[in-house]
Amino acid sequence: MKAEELRKLDASELENKLKELKKELFNLRFQHAINQLDNPHQIAEVKHDIARVMTVLNEKNA
Numbered sequence: 001m002k003a004e005e006l007r008k009l010d011a012s013e014l015e016n017k018l019k020e021l022k023k024e025l026f027n028l029r030f031q032h033a034i035n036q037l038d039n040p041h042q043i044a045e046v047k048h049d050i051a052r053v054m055t056v057l058n059e060k061n062a
Contacts, residue, residue, distance in 0.1 A: 001049050006056040014060070018053045021046055 006014065025046045031037040 001052065003052050003056060006052055007059075009056075011057065011060055014053055014057050018050065018057070021050045021053060025050065 006017075009017070025043065028037060028043050028046060032040060032043065037043075
């Protein structure tokens, strides 16, 4: 997800997106721990998405 797309969302939608991404990260880490994750790079991608959402949220709150 690109930052441009995130900037179009309002704060409540961003917070919901952040919750979803954190849940997805938890599930990916769990799958990685039990060796069921095919692409470990997905973890890094989700972390970057979380950082993007948090950055846009901070911009909106400032």
